[in-house]
Amino acid sequence: MTPGWLVTGSGGMLGRDLLTVLAGEQVTALDRAALDITDPAAVRAAVAGHSVVVNCAAWTDVDGAETAEEAATAVNGTGVRHLAAACAETGARLLHVSTDYVLPGDAGHPYPEDAATGPVNAYGRSKLAGERAVAELLPEHGYIVRTAWLYGEHGGNFVATMLKLAAQRETLDVVDDQQGQPTWSYALAQRLVALGRAPEAPAGVYHGTASGRTTWYGLARAAYELSGLDPERIRPTNSAAFVRPAVRPAYSVLGHDRWATAGLPPLPDWRESLAEALGRPAFTALAPKDA
Numbered sequence: 001m002t003p004g005w006l007v008t009g010s011g012g013m014l015g016r017d018l019l020t021v022l023a024g025e026q027v028t029a030l031d032r033a034a035l036d037i038t039d040p041a042a043v044r045a046a047v048a049g050h051s052v053v054v055n056c057a058a059w060t061d062v063d064g065a066e067t068a069e070e071a072a073t074a075v076n077g078t079g080v081r082h083l084a085a086a087c088a089e090t091g092a093r094l095l096h097v098s099t100d101y102v103l104p105g106d107a108g109h110p111y112p113e114d115a116a117t118g119p120v121n122a123y124g125r126s127k128l129a130g131e132r133a134v135a136e137l138l139p140e141h142g143y144i145v146r147t148a149w150l151y152g153e154h155g156g157n158f159v160a161t162m163l164k165l166a167a168q169r170e171t172l173d174v175v176d177d178q179q180g181q182p183t184w185s186y187a188l189a190q191r192l193v194a195l196g197r198a199p200e201a202p203a204g205v206y207h208g209t210a211s212g213r214t215t216w217y218g219l220a221r222a223a224y225e226l227s228g229l230d231p232e233r234i235r236p237t238n239s240a241a242f243v244r245p246a247v248r249p250a251y252s253v254l255g256h257d258r259w260a261t262a263g264l265p266p267l268p269d270w271r272e273s274l275a276e277a278l279g280r281p282a283f284t285a286l287a288p289k290d291a
């Protein structure tokens with residue numbers, strides 16, 4: 001087997017950052033057009049010859065999954081099962097990206113990696129099916145890396161939306177009753193690559209979210225402050241004012257103890273990464289200067 005990496009879903013927000021981090025390595029990058037993970041024969045052919053597979057392919061339309069759970073599960077559950085089965089055949093390690101939405105989100109303290117799952121929406125259930133497939137088929141070579149509140153340069157996300165809206169609205173009402181860990185996709189990509197380079201790391205669940213915590217309101221204010229915009233333009237509201245098709249967990253704060261078993265630190269604090277991300281051209285271009 002060659003020591004090469006395979007990145008599936010390479011055209012997505014995280015996938016594109018992963019390719020940047022892996023520049024110079026031997027990498028096969030397959031976007032959705034090149035590999036549909038719901039096709040088991042194509043998955044088997046794609047996995048052959050790679051030693052580390054990073055799965056960034058996913059159905060990520062959380063609200064859409066409520067009325068299309070079967071289609072979401074075909075990708076997030078069955079598609080991931082195909083990848084895990086192919087890796088089990090060849091001995092490749094699989095780094096699979098999952099979500100905080102597999103958890104119920106009703107705790108009052110950070111969820112440890114072995115906390116009981118209990119998704120509150122269809123997307124979460126579909127992602128849990130993928131986690132179970134990885135754990136079942138790859139007990140020694142399967143890595144489930146849960147992330148949350150992801151933002152990056154190469155995809156639609158909350159931070160980009162807030163900055164774009166600054167040009168259109170004087171004030172913005174943002175929910176202040178959901179706790180989470182805003183995670184820069186580039187920082188997660190760096191950590192995935194570090195995990196891929198650590199063959200002795202024990203298989204199982206890792207929490208790939210930023211350290212610290214805030215609310216969407218806190219994140220929007222920080223993004224404005226760091227972009228030279230007046231944070232007072234962001235006003236707090238609650239989830240009842242923004243009802244959406246899929247229920248969102250109120251408490252998405254994850255613990256990071258397991259990284260130590262892989263000899264790696266947790267991801268940096270969310271504010272530190274946000275400051276770095278907002279210095280990147282894709283974000284500076286979005287933020288108009290306050291008059």
Ligand SMILES: NC(=O)c1ccc[n+]([C@@H]2O[C@H](COP(=O)([O-])OP(=O)(O)OC[C@H]3O[C@@H](n4cnc5c(N)ncnc54)[C@H](OP(=O)(O)O)[C@@H]3O)[C@@H](O)[C@H]2O)c1
Binds near residue numbers: 014058075155
């Ligand atoms: N974004 C977040 O806030 C967040 C939070 C928690 C967890 N995650 C997880 O993080 C991972 C990366 O998310 P992301 O934000 O980078 O999402 P993304 O930008 O939507 O990327 C997902 C990619 O998967 C592709 N894809 C969809 N169905 C596919 C299929 N059947 N076969 C192959 N590729 C397929 C998509 O292609 P198309 O665009 O053509 O459909 C897209 O390029 C996912 O596992 C997601 O569940 C994300």
